[in-house]
Amino acid sequence: xxxxxxxxxxxxxxxxxxxxxxVISAAIGAGISYGNVYLFHIFLVLNVFYIGIxxxxxxxxxxxxxxxxxxxxxxxxxxxxxWFLLLLPxxxxxxFAIRHLIFITQGFLLCLIVxxxxxxxxxxxxxxxxxxxxxxIALVIGVLESLQILRWPISRISKYNHLFARxxxxxxxxxxxxxxxxxxxxxxxxxxNPNDYSTFVLLGLPFFLLCKNIYVSLIGLTTxxxxxxxxxxxxxxxxxxxxxxxxxxxxxxxxxxxxLYLFFLVIxxxxxxxxLLQGEFLxxxxxxxxxxxxxPLPTSPDKIVDDFDHLDSNSQGYRVMLIQEGIxxxxxxxxxxxxxxxxxxxxxxxxxxxxxxxxxxxxFWFELLIEGxxxxxxxxxFWCWILLKFLFKHHKNNNISEEKRYYISAFFLSxxxxxxxxxxxxxxxxxxxxxxxxxxxxxLYHIIKTDENIISx
Numbered sequence: 001x002x003x004x005x006x007x008x009x010x011x012x013x014x015x016x017x018x019x020x021x022x023v024i025s026a027a028i029g030a031g032i033s034y035g036n037v038y039l040f041h042i043f044l045v046l047n048v049f050y051i052g053i054x055x056x057x058x059x060x061x062x063x064x065x066x067x068x069x070x071x072x073x074x075x076x077x078x079x080x081x082x083w084f085l086l087l088l089p090x091x092x093x094x095x096f097a098i099r100h101l102i103f104i105t106q107g108f109l110l111c112l113i114v115x116x117x118x119x120x121x122x123x124x125x126x127x128x129x130x131x132x133x134x135x136x137i138a139l140v141i142g143v144l145e146s147l148q149i150l151r152w153p154i155s156r157i158s159k160y161n162h163l164f165a166r167x168x169x170x171x172x173x174x175x176x177x178x179x180x181x182x183x184x185x186x187x188x189x190x191x192x193n194p195n196d197y198s199t200f201v202l203l204g205l206p207f208f209l210l211c212k213n214i215y216v217s218l219i220g221l222t223t224x225x226x227x228x229x230x231x232x233x234x235x236x237x238x239x240x241x242x243x244x245x246x247x248x249x250x251x252x253x254x255x256x257x258x259x260l261y262l263f264f265l266v267i268x269x270x271x272x273x274x275x276l277l278q279g280e281f282l283x284x285x286x287x288x289x290x291x292x293x294x295x296p297l298p299t300s301p302d303k304i305v306d307d308f309d310h311l312d313s314n315s316q317g318y319r320v321m322l323i324q325e326g327i328x329x330x331x332x333x334x335x336x337x338x339x340x341x342x343x344x345x346x347x348x349x350x351x352x353x354x355x356x357x358x359x360x361x362x363x364f365w366f367e368l369l370i371e372g373x374x375x376x377x378x379x380x381x382f383w384c385w386i387l388l389k390f391l392f393k394h395h396k397n398n399n400i401s402e403e404k405r406y407y408i409s410a411f412f413l414s415x416x417x418x419x420x421x422x423x424x425x426x427x428x429x430x431x432x433x434x435x436x437x438x439x440x441x442x443x444l445y446h447i448i449k450t451d452e453n454i455i456s457x
Contacts, residue, residue: 014050015050015051016117018043018046018047018050019047019113019117020130021043021046022040022043022044022046022047022110022113023114023127023130023131023436024130024134025038025039025040025042025043026040026110026432026433026435026436027131027134027135027138027190027432027433027436028040028134028190029190029191029192029431029432029433030154030190030191030192031152031154031189031190031191031192032154032190033154033164034164034165035164035165035166038432040106040432041106044106044109044110047113048109070446070449070450071115071446073383073386073387073442073445073446074111074112074115074442076379076380076383077108077109077111077112078108079379080104080108080376081101081104081105081108083372083376084097084100084101084104084339084340084371084372085101087336087337087339087340087372087373088101088339088340090336090339091338091339091340091341091342092338092339092342092345092346093339093341093342093345095345096339096340096341096342096344096345097339097340097341097342099341100339100340100341100342100371100429101340103341103429103430104340104429107429107430107432107434107435108435110432110435110436110439111435111438111439111442112439113439114127114436114439114440114442114443115439115442115443115446118439118440118443118447119443119446119447120447121404121447121451124407124440124443124444124447125403127440127443128407128440131436131440132207135200135204138189138190138191138197138200138201139189139201139204139223139224139227141187141189141190142187142188142189142197142201142227142230142231143187143223143227145185145186145187145188145189146185146186146187146226146227146230147185148184148185151188152188152189152190154166154190154192155188155192155193156169156170156188156192156193157169157170157173157183157184157186157188157193158170158188159171170183179282181282182232182282182283185230186230186231186232187227187230187231188231191431191433193425194231194232194233195231195233195235195236195424195425195426196425196428196431197227197231198227198228198231198233198236198421198424199233199236199418199421199422199424199425199428199431199433199434200433201224201227201228201231201236202224202228202236202239202240202414202417202418202421203414203417203418203433203437204220204224204414205220205221205224205225205240205243205413205414205417206243206247206409206410206411206412206413206414206417207220207410207414208220208221208224208258209221209243209247209255209258209259209262209410209413210251210255210258210406210409210410210413211258214257214258217258217261218258218261221258221261221262221265222265225237225240225262225265225266225269228240229269229283229284229287230283232283232286233421233424234286234287234289234424235420235421235423235424236417236420236421236424237266237269237287238420239416239417239418239419239420239421240262240266240417241266242416242417242420243262243413243416243417244259244262244263244266246413246416247259247413248263250392250395250396250409251395251409269284269287269288270287270288271288272284272285272288318353318358318362319362319363321353322347322353322358322360322361322362322363323363323366325346325347325350325353325361326343326361326363326366326367326369326370329343329346329370330369330370333373334373334374335373335374335375336372336373336375336376337369337370337371337372337373337374337376338370338371339371340371340372341371341429342371343360343361343367343370343371344359344360344361344427347359347360347361358426360426360427361426361427362423362424362425362426362427363422363423364422364423364425364427364428364429365419365422365423366423367427367429368380384415387415387441387442387445388412388415390445390448391408391409391411391412391415392412394408394448395408395409395412400448400451404448407444408444408448411440411441411444414437415441418434418437
């Protein structure tokens with residue numbers, strides 16, 4: 001029996017099992033949690049405990065690899081933690097600053113653990129396959145939620161989330177909207193609210209777009225786009241449009257069938273079924289609003305609703321007000337920012353923004369500028385530029401395998417989409433799939449760089 005079990009589980013070590021569980025729990029995020037304690041937190045503590053205490057003899061080697069001069073991209077993770085730690089004494093609210101520091105420490109620690117464990121391409125391949133399984137499960141759950149067959153219990157619009165020490169808001173949300181069907185059909189999957197779920201779904205779309213199996217590609221593209229539509233995330237939908245534009249310029253010759261299909265699907269939705277479905281589906285009407293300024297299409301004004309962001313109330317008017325508030329915060333200390341988490345505190349102090357008293361900036365990249373200051377933001381932009389430049393350079397490099405180029409191209413498009421969808425969420429500072437994505441991307445960067453160095457020797 002022992003031999004059979006060993007053959008089934010590839011004789012994985014304790015460290016490998018802990019890492020697998022950490023990755024799975026990070027991909028699920030808030031989906032398995034009780035109050036503010038996630039399954040991820042438990043496995044993060046176990047990983048740190050195992051590496052830092054039980055295997056302390058190996059700790060020096062792991063630090064040497066992670067902080068090696070060849071792996072300079074890892075320095076940003078450490079820099080971020082240190083930067084917000086240094087800003088802590090100057091933050092107006094120490095509570096919000098400490099909470100923010102905990103969020104980024106656990107997130108960037110996850111990045112470093114991924115980089116340390118995924119040192120070669122075979123391990124990266126296993127990581128990707130494992131994440132793909134979780135991603136597909138999340139898609140299936142999203143489809144079932146959209147069809148109102150089930151609802152993941154730990155969701156903002158679940159009737160049962162109070163059983164998991166969460167505030168039950170669904171009845172209040174439904175009482176405020178004229179379109180309960182719209183709300184009830186919004187998928188959230190493992191990720192609490194529709195905007196976070198849409199961001200998660202969008203990260204995987206390019207991997208379907210560049211898939212060689214045309215049937216898998218078309219099914220995946222259809223599912224992801226329709227889930228983003230069902231979630232009502234206009235910015236994620238805009239992210240899809242940007243991915244189409246970028247891929248058409250750099251990858252059209254090789255993937256023209258997939259790109260044309262995605263283009264057709266988006267145009268079909270954006271034009272309300274080429275105006276044939278006018279007024280039939282509320283969420284399709286909403287997405288049509290994205291293209292109305294550029295396409296003189298007939299509309300049904302009585303059936304077009306401008307703002308369906310009921311769950312976050314982050315309409316364009318609110319976003320403008322939040323940006324204005326953010327600019328005022330930047331003026332207070334442009335170089336070093338207001339401190340981690342303190343944009344939310346300062347908005348709370350003013351009583352919030354708009355009728356719904358919003359206290360989050362609702363633009364993650366702008367939030368980094370406000371809280372970390374211009375110095376931190378410029379370091380972040382430079383770090384992102386290095387990664388994007390590397391991915392763009394290598395997506396057409398014939399000296400590396402086709403499989404590696406697939407991952408490089410898909411990560412490049414996912415990163416582009418993330419720049420757009422990152423504006424949709426109220427904040428992504430605690431969004432674990434973001435850190436998992438960054439960790440996997442940096443691990444791939446190191447692997448490709450190492451391979452290049454070996455070849456050049």
